[in-house]
Amino acid sequence: MYDVVIIGCGVIGAAAAFELSKFKLDLAILEKENDVAMGASRANSAIIHAGYDPKPGTLMARLNVEGNRMAEDLCRDLSVPFSRIGSLVLAFSGEEMETVWDLYDRGIKNGVPGVEVIMPDKIREMEPQISDKVVGALWAPSAGIINPWDYTLAFAETAVRNGAEVKLNTCVTGIENAEDHYVIHTNQGDVEAQYIINAAGVESDKVHEMVAEKTFSILPNRGEYYLMDKCEIERANHVLFQCPNKDGKGVLVSPTTGGNLIVGPNAEGVVDSSCVNNTASGMAFVREKALKSVPTINFRNSIRNFSGVRANPDQDEFQIGIAAQNFIDLAGIKSPGLSSAPAIALEAVKLLKECGLHLVEKENPITTRKKIRFRGLTDKQKQAAIQKNPLYGRVICRCETITEGEIVDAIHSPIPPCSVDGVKRRAGTGMGRCQGGFCGPRVVDILARELNKNPMEILQDGKGSHILLSETKKEADA
Numbered sequence: 001m002y003d004v005v006i007i008g009c010g011v012i013g014a015a016a017a018f019e020l021s022k023f024k025l026d027l028a029i030l031e032k033e034n035d036v037a038m039g040a041s042r043a044n045s046a047i048i049h050a051g052y053d054p055k056p057g058t059l060m061a062r063l064n065v066e067g068n069r070m071a072e073d074l075c076r077d078l079s080v081p082f083s084r085i086g087s088l089v090l091a092f093s094g095e096e097m098e099t100v101w102d103l104y105d106r107g108i109k110n111g112v113p114g115v116e117v118i119m120p121d122k123i124r125e126m127e128p129q130i131s132d133k134v135v136g137a138l139w140a141p142s143a144g145i146i147n148p149w150d151y152t153l154a155f156a157e158t159a160v161r162n163g164a165e166v167k168l169n170t171c172v173t174g175i176e177n178a179e180d181h182y183v184i185h186t187n188q189g190d191v192e193a194q195y196i197i198n199a200a201g202v203e204s205d206k207v208h209e210m211v212a213e214k215t216f217s218i219l220p221n222r223g224e225y226y227l228m229d230k231c232e233i234e235r236a237n238h239v240l241f242q243c244p245n246k247d248g249k250g251v252l253v254s255p256t257t258g259g260n261l262i263v264g265p266n267a268e269g270v271v272d273s274s275c276v277n278n279t280a281s282g283m284a285f286v287r288e289k290a291l292k293s294v295p296t297i298n299f300r301n302s303i304r305n306f307s308g309v310r311a312n313p314d315q316d317e318f319q320i321g322i323a324a325q326n327f328i329d330l331a332g333i334k335s336p337g338l339s340s341a342p343a344i345a346l347e348a349v350k351l352l353k354e355c356g357l358h359l360v361e362k363e364n365p366i367t368t369r370k371k372i373r374f375r376g377l378t379d380k381q382k383q384a385a386i387q388k389n390p391l392y393g394r395v396i397c398r399c400e401t402i403t404e405g406e407i408v409d410a411i412h413s414p415i416p417p418c419s420v421d422g423v424k425r426r427a428g429t430g431m432g433r434c435q436g437g438f439c440g441p442r443v444v445d446i447l448a449r450e451l452n453k454n455p456m457e458i459l460q461d462g463k464g465s466h467i468l469l470s471e472t473k474k475e476a477d478a
Contacts, residue, residue: 002026004352005184005193007172007207010041011148011338012330013199014155015345020352021162022365028193029156029164030186032171032203034463035422036415037152039201041338042425043276043308044223045265046148046256047239049336050087050140052107052115059318059347061110064336066343068142074342078154079371080147081257087143087239088123090293091136096243100138103244107140114141129235129296143239147257148338149425153415154369155341160414161366167191169463172200175210182211182326195326195357197348202273202311204319204331212323216332217314220273223265224282224307226290229433232261232301235294242293251289253297258400258431263290263297270309278305303433310334320347326355372409373428375401396446397439399432407443411450418451420444421461444468 004020006013009031017029031038048071054060075082091097100117107115118139123130126139160166167188174185175196184191200207205218228235233255242250256262264286268279287299313319313332318340323329328351330344337344353359374392377385385405386393392405410417410426417423420436420443429443430436436443444467448455456468 001181001192001194002028003193003357004028004195004197005030005182005191006197006199007184008199008201008204009036009152009156009166010039010199010201011037011152011155011341012201012333012344013197014152014159015341016197016199016330016348017159017164018155019345019349021159021164022362022367024360024362027159027164028191029159029166030170030172030184030191031166031168034169034418034459035425036156036166036168037149037425038462040308040310041152042149043225043306044148044335044338045225045252045254046146046262047087047252047254047339048082048084048144048146049339050107050115050143051110051112051336051339052103052138052140053244054106054110054336055316056106056109058316059320060336060340061106063318063340063343063347065111066346067336067340068144070342071144071146071339075146075151077367078151078158078369080150080154082144082146083257084142084144085238085255086139086141087241088127089138089140089241089243090123090130090134091243092131092133092292093135097136099243100136103138107138112140112142115139127237127240129294130240131293131295133292145239145255145257146338151338151341153426157414158366158369162362166415172207172210175207177211177325195328195352195355197328197330197352198323199330199333201333202309204311204329205313208319208323208329208331211327215323216319218273218332219312219314220270220275221310221312221334222268222270222275222282222307223310224268224278224286225262225264225305226283226286226299226302227256227304227306228261228263228297228299229301229303230259232297233259235261235297240293242289251286251293253290253294258428260303261297263287265307273309276307276309278307282307304435311337318344320344320351322351322355326357328352328355372406374403374406396442397429397432399434399438400428402427402429402439404446407446408450411447416451417447419459419461419465420447420467423447
């Protein structure tokens, strides 16, 4: 029996596992997919929001600002790409300037550092390619950009190194209250736990109702994006938002930590939470809105489209609290969920204590992670890495300069990938202009070799996404 079981290993579940793994607990995370960060945590705007948008006095406001404050140190310690480049909320009319001033007031009340309202001359100094129709903006220097799936992986991998278990391909089908503990029914058999944390994302309302009366609903909301080639990075120096409306924070234009430009999202309600296809109408909307902010974007330099589904609750607030005896919801975590994740994790620890869980700190828990990114090393460091492991001398992904050594490290990480995209999320292969056209087959070979599998067993990403279906030719006999 586990002391605590976390249902869901997106960024919220992973962050909670990271914090709880610092204590002497038997801890497990159940994830229905074949990898962590397979939901909204891998398909989002990759922004650490400053915290001026949530209504003052809400959990969203407090946890956003706290999570933002924690992000830089965590990313340094866990070797996660992060840059505090700041954000601008652009106004194109007098009416939108009223919104900007409202956001400024919220930012002050929420404790967001350094927020100010700036005028067109200053904006164009900061953003030379901005539209000449911009009449003002909110400047928030504490906003940042991050690698979201690596943030999730870093939390989860560190938790595993501290003794937590991650059970992949494990879908929760029911929860039974056995008086002094819970029996969690899954497709892989039953799991017993004294305490449960519900971090199931778009399925969190369903998991909640397995134990407690219905108090909220998740309204899945799809957002679609363009990922632009690195040659477009000069279009924006900061995160550029438009004024928010009832559909969300609006279409943004932003650099990424990988040196690309990201553009999106729209906001469209969907019935099926697994519906992550792109649509012609959605992409046209995103393009039109983005050009309003930065008219010079060349969409012919798009290298990939993608979409993600947000776990929007039917109430404008995170659904965090004790839902039943020894059962905690970390649910309805829409934007700014990624920004708030580490603070939400601390909230989970507090709630478990309120439930009666006795927490004893470990003497020396692991709180850091070291990750080699070959292209970021100096020439001297590269030579030393190759001398230590010759696999670092073979470049597999030419677009991103990712070596075989980095791929092998990823495959033998605490939560090993089983797919080409799993390697992509860990090492960065396939993220460049050719989107895996060159390195993809080589990654398949390396995965098969290191995992001792037949290449036809290797997946592109999720369950059933086989790349190779049959053998078409054999080598001639010598």
